[in-house]
Amino acid sequence: MHGGKKGCYKEPTIRDAEAEPAMARDFEDHCWKDIVDADTIAIYQAYRRQTYVGDNPAVLAIDLYNKAYLGGNRPVREVDREFAGSCGEHAWKALPPTQSLFAAARRARVPVIYTTRHVDTGGVQSTNRAMGRQRDDVYDIKAELAPRPDELVIYKERASGFFGTPLIAHLQQQRINSLIICGESTSGCVRASTVDAFSYGFHNVVVEECTYDRSMLSHKVNLFDLHHKYADVMHIEDVLAHLDGLAVERKVA
Amino acid sequence: MHGGKKGCYKEPTIRDAEAEPAMARDFEDHCWKDIVDADTIAIYQAYRRQTYVGDNPAVLAIDLYNKAYLGGNRPVREVDREFAGSCGEHAWKALPPTQSLFAAARRARVPVIYTTRHVDTGGVQSTNRAMGRQRDDVYDIKAELAPRPDELVIYKERASGFFGTPLIAHLQQQRINSLIICGESTSGCVRASTVDAFSYGFHNVVVEECTYDRSMLSHKVNLFDLHHKYADVMHIEDVLAHLDGLAVERKVA
């Protein structure tokens, strides 16, 4: 969905492609274009389609906890020496657009749902990474992105926000039909959550500028995979435009 | 687990690293080494560990159906014109090692469990790819890799072999504690199944030479992600050596 408000609010199965503005970015105009070769793009042309924010969405904010920001706005290679698991500069770069995303969602009365984890999970980990002793607040949501008191926080032990959690029940009870996904890491919990969301039948948007990873290669290839198979990877300005339109629409209604 | 039979049969949590032969390949000696830069390898060093085939394993053979081989042993770019979804030469290259894997598993009385899908699934698809009309046998397992009459075939509608299927119940009833995963595509159903297997608590091996994808970039980066986060990516010769040792051990027992 590239700027065309009208299309955004339509039933996903019957879409009006002509209504879209002529200048919309290409389906492949994303961060992966400098590493994916022309042959691969050709092979993947069967996935080309109009992208859009789905009907009755919620924002799903994956693992935006302090640990990802430790060591500050510096290269991952530097912060990693002291703070294993930090995403360094990639995390900090995504902070302002993620704040904008949450603000727009709240104006549009779109629920913002967070995931994080407990510090102690009895030996069940989300990946194979060795983890030493950690500060008590590492899995608190970063203050600049903190949930409001009435917003849902899902505690998980595995990569996917759906595995071993009641997330699907909350989404079903709130009649959420699509997700706007952001957070970290692209190749870990964001990918696993998005694949599960697709399996459960949701239309998914992953916001490119609001996801990040420690490895740029994994970040780009995972966004490429997600975009073609399980989600519409969209740019933040297009998602914000949609949410602003929805805010107006819901105020009128 | 690099060739050391003794280590293979041990409890995974208490392993005897010294017993391993000195010439074992490095943790990062895999197909991704030509595309992952040194900084990323450094960042991922917290994931380094001894790899091994787990206790009481089953082989999980993902989507080895005719469709992946259509058009023959030619570049994907060529076969794709007529047969969308074929993995072309990548599929054909993996055929002999996969036959060896199945033979070794059967000699060791390790169950081989297959996944595939029904031709008609009422609109629920495993990914977003547009699919035209298809021949009736496209989702039959390729004859050279066909299941024996008593082997389990799981029919799925989504990428993961666990989602919307009774696979976990069959594994639990057979007291399977680990999986040896092969098939296609690395970036689709193999990855989704492996992530779910990890979430359910299995120790997973992904056999590098027995997995394939249409895109080499996605193949390599997904194996890299899986190896560090959710599975031990192992070479076929090491897995075969383990299964041969297990066959001897189980014959004696």
Add this chain to the structure above:
Amino acid sequence: MHGGKKGCYKEPTIRDAEAEPAMARDFEDHCWKDIVDADTIAIYQAYRRQTYVGDNPAVLAIDLYNKAYLGGNRPVREVDREFAGSCGEHAWKALPPTQSLFAAARRARVPVIYTTRHVDTGGVQSTNRAMGRQRDDVYDIKAELAPRPDELVIYKERASGFFGTPLIAHLQQQRINSLIICGESTSGCVRASTVDAFSYGFHNVVVEECTYDRSMLSHKVNLFDLHHKYADVMHIEDVLAHLDGLAVERKVA
């Protein structure tokens, strides 16, 4: 929801109790009233509430296969000698109201979704019951209740229609928010499916006259449990009245 059409179409969380007709049956006016004592009814008064058919419903028809009807319209004790698993006269009594339910649902464009099982499920059974060799068509849906060509049939191996099946994905993709449940057995697959549906966040109706069991005691107590904890047990005439109202409403829309 006892006859009050207006109330039926309202949002479940904000309901207008005064709009209900004065003659509606009592919350406990169901088949269990001859076996549940007054003390128990008193203890369960915290569950009293207005019952209703939920928003955007689907009919979920559990295991209406030939096996349940074998031996004909005779007492279970008699048919059981030759046809273990038959529900005998209880199955046959529920046949006409179930036909009416399906007809009304189809007129109202409410999807009818069936569950059944494959004859061979590789040793994974829905319960502990010993089962001998069976005719090939025992798990075909009974002809009088047969699905139309475009209706979904879910094949399951366990008691719940959700366990090990893609049912939740189909419901989510069709934006179904509530279920109207019928079929057999009340104490087996109907109960297990209804508990799972509640867990997933659906509002559930169980149609008393369209469910049955081999044991009347288990039938009554399971309906009692379901009514108080997980579902609104409603009488067929009230469900039909709702569906007829919905048919009119959807024709106008």
Add this chain to the structure above:
Amino acid sequence: MHGGKKGCYKEPTIRDAEAEPAMARDFEDHCWKDIVDADTIAIYQAYRRQTYVGDNPAVLAIDLYNKAYLGGNRPVREVDREFAGSCGEHAWKALPPTQSLFAAARRARVPVIYTTRHVDTGGVQSTNRAMGRQRDDVYDIKAELAPRPDELVIYKERASGFFGTPLIAHLQQQRINSLIICGESTSGCVRASTVDAFSYGFHNVVVEECTYDRSMLSHKVNLFDLHHKYADVMHIEDVLAHLDGLAVERKVA
């Protein structure tokens, strides 16, 4: 498994019925025998089988929290006036055998896993019961039955201990193959958890004297249903005898 230690430790699929002592109680010698008629017992004879504690078990202790004991050892009808949800005398009667069960399990190094719930679950409830404001400690495990510091407590929002929780992952990682289930309520969380455990492929024992409900009718009929379809309902003395045998065996090993 009625007292026959030898049989208890055998592989469940190949059991030696002759080794069982002659005085073992009948398959139907349980609390439901005063309410289930002879015809029903006859219809259910296909479920008759040898009961036993399965291999590598864990105790699953369902919802043994303070709320169930509020108002003291008095009839439910009396305590219910002030403490909705209390199981009164039924809870208190089950306390000593449950203490014995936990002690025997710990001596045999059988894990004891608890479920409870958080006080605030954001509107997702385990059943339809209306609940007023509650004390903060109502969902703490009762002190006499409290978990040890290293024992796992699973927090759930629905009836089943498996739904929306990582329980299956913990059981799989610990290679648990069977469960010994106790707690409350028989017709609510015990039943839902047992049905799910059966679906996942576990052999289940429900300990009759260590489960309870507010309604005796629901208690008896639910145990009857569980015993025939999904679990072996066993008496506490037989389970204790098995655990004591296992403690000796594991000390020797």
